[in-house]
Amino acid sequence: MSAPLDTRVDRRSFLVRMGILSSAAAASVALPSVAYASPGSVSGSPGGLGGVDVRPEALADLTELTIAEAATLIRAGRLSSERLVEAYLDRIGAFDPTYQAFNLVLADEALAAARAVSRRSRRSPLSGIPLAIKDNYYTAGVPTTANSYLFQDFTPHFDATAVQKLTSSGAVILGKTQMGPLATTRATTPDGIVTTVNAWTPSDPSTNPGGSSSGSATAVAARMATSSVGTQTGGSITAPANAQNLTGLKPTMGRVSLHGIIPLSYTRDHPGPIARDVKDAAIMLSAMAGEDPRDPRTQGLPPVPDVIQAATPVKRGRRTVARWRTRVGIIPGYTSGDSATAAARRTFLETLAGVDGIDVVDVSLPDDWEIHTSTAFNNVRLPERTEPFLPMLRKDLRGFGVSVTGWLQGALLGGTEYLAGQRAKVLMLERVLEDLFGQCDVVVQTSPNPFDAIGLPELALPIGFTEGGLPIGTILGGQPFGEDRLLSVGAAYQSLTDWHLRRPVDPAGDRPEPLGIEPRGREKSAQRPRGRVPAAVAQRARGRFSADDVARLMQ
Template sequence: MADRALNRRVFLASSAAVAGGVVLSATPARAYTATPRVPDVDVRQAARNDPSEATLAEAVVLMRRGKLTATELTEAYLERIERYHAVYQAYAEVTGEAALAAARKADRGQGPRGVLHGIPLCVKDNYFTDGVPTRCNSFIFEDFVPDEDATAVARLRQAGGILLGKGQMGPLATTRATTPNGTVTTVNAWTPDDPSIDPGGSSTGPACAVAARLASSSIGTQTGGSIVLPSNQQNLTGLKPTMGRVSLHGVIPLSFTRDHAGPLARDAMDAAIMLQVMAGPDARDPRTLGLPDVPDLIRAATPVGTKGLRVRRATKVGVPADFLSGRRELRSAFLDQLGAIPGVTLVEVKYPDDWALLTGTFNAARLCERTEPFRHWLRADPAKFGVSLLSWLQGLMLSGDEWITAQRAKNHLVREVLDGVLNQCDVLLQTSPVPFDILGLPEIAFPIGFDGDGVPAGVILGGQPYEEDRLLEVAAVYQAVTDWHTRRPADPTGSQARLKASTTRPRLSAEEAAAASA
């Protein structure tokens, strides 16, 4: 508990520093220093039969045993991309030739030999990628080709990861993936014949790429739910770390105090591997400095128990009174399964009376943060913002006193969460990602079943500052006793060919886009 008290003090100081845009400490904490190693997970027969079905961890184990090569894995994904891209539209850019060249080098023992050696990945199109267009799905960046990688991308490559391409996204990270003028592109991998089904937030492309078996894993960004919501909608495990855990250097911004970078993966182990590589201090992003050390996340995602699985550390899971207000049957079954795991204790928690006000009304304060770095383009050519223009203009309408009031509300909310709700539990089940987005606290999303229409359903678990390992412990042991996360969507059929024409896709209006990004 002493570590938790220290983490809270650092988190509060860091939050104040981030709001002021200053460096918290000139002496950065250490990243996880041991060389990450994937444990010898059990490889499913389906993964042995089809490389694209292998989780990241399974692919690493198969390569370690000489049963799979990086070239074979990369070719399997590129073949699926070629076959199904017209339907899914998960990628904004495919770097097939470069990916195959990197895979062949990996098989010759050349290039980086890290934990991701030979693993093909998808990267959201708002991360800088050296020599590869980074358009952020916008007219503003339509011709932008960076000359460096974002820090997160550089670390993935240094660990041996292979870039398959750039994942499609919402225009400037505001809505689900559409063209800049609002025509829907990426679909939910589970309902490719119905573009109207919500695929989640702006990290739609990276989520669809992983769910549809077009990549081993992916990285996205979250400002209002765009890691955890696409994960819930597409049967993935998404991990949004605490603010500062992952550098945002080289990521096109949306909100300085709320942007987060993190993985969208097949399961808790894959998410842990990805975050282990990405996390740690970066001198080019002051938000990452002076924080607690990054823990062993891969160990956290490894379930324990010889006579039945148990959670690694005794954990109190907070259940809000309204948790069962939606999808009651699925969530009730989830609670029964989770509560039966040794070491897990479910405790009912109550939100403060002003919860809706603090997490709803004052949530709009972030709009001026998205406007600030884009004032030049708003003055020069507002049409470049396409369908998302209204939400950017809303940021111009917020006054300084409104922003200050919102910061006071945020300070009040953080006390309500840390000294109230989270004082009753170790982790908290949520019905919305917004409260922990506002505060920069960590969240993990993972699947718990399917609704009556066959669309995946998931939950969001929020954690204490810098306790991503605790979230992984809970998600990993739940996934060890269930198999929802192993389910795979059916491949598109010929009857879905009509989706190849963009004219068949719906188009968001400016009002719908503004509402979706609210």
């Protein structure tokens, strides 16, 4: 495999592009292309899955299968998509009343799609794989509410580009997941009542499931979907992945199209996968990524490399070795203290340092790092959030529920503050590219900031548990379009650890008999939900905004 893509990308051209994007804000303008070296071996066509050994526990319970394991069995003719979908629907019927990960389950549609996929001759890694979709992604003919009053009656007539790419690859949609209202908080009702719980503490709603993509994460962690998609503007892929022992990937700005996703911030929204492990995240990204003529942010970029191969561990004999020589930078204070988190971080670094070809090095942070990662700096994004919704704010503030304060803040923030924030963002990107990545290839992080603001990729990984049994995660940050290198580091780590394989205990109550790979006569099957919507969602006020209001917003 050729050198990682981050060694081929011209950082200065990426900086110029992001500077123009920031100044253009929500204008759909053509952006300059990102310059990169283009050897013949770089291609957007993914390779094969490689050798995938299916674990015995996954053979005994189909909902334990990763995407790679399920694809291996489906390709071998040992598993049908319909059977896999049935296994997930059984768990959804039994446990989602507790988890509240879904706000709409498409049982009949999923089974029909699974049967249709089985008749296709073409087989991608996602053929027949059941996924959960965050409810701010457009789904044709299926309500897309963003868990809000504003969109409660909205049913789009087309799929978001990312959804279309997934289903074209054969993925089966199980349903739409609960989310923070308009992607602003953890999943609650628009009035602020907690809905989705963390899969590791289903009886304790006070444990945060992590960010606005919490329903997507809980669905995967609770084994009610093989994988899912989220969106990240301020940590809503990495946070729920870290909180629920999952692997989350926030791609570089523009790598995945935002067309057909209800907006929060034009210059900071990033769609991406929330998965069980690194290889599954790579399979999802491989399908979702690519140019889209309807989103200028996706155009003029380097082609997507073979991220599936990058996410496959490299072995030399029995030893795991780095796919590419990589310096992992350790920021000041990352391992400070005597907490379980600090201990897990130290062990994480020791594991990486034991991989041939990975060098763990201390790095210094760019000037003004604390300022540019502060809440005040991040609040400059609020006008981008507010501007498309101004007609709705003027019409009825109640439509924004408990998050209305943030939308009003965006309307009241001064133009000089906004411009200063945009300039500071470009300055921080320049310092990160030149100063921070002059010292390392990948950097550990304790927060998604400022990488969310400056459009750089991030990979969230599970690295341990607290004494109370809650997951501990970490975040790796990469250079522009450096997803392949991030995935290679994550693959090396996960080949040496088993944190990502651990699953939470099911809630108390009736459990469906697990469906295994071998037929066992009549299978027990719970009554499956058919388009069920939780009562908290069904009781929302209706009809506050018209279809014309929504259409104007999305123009």
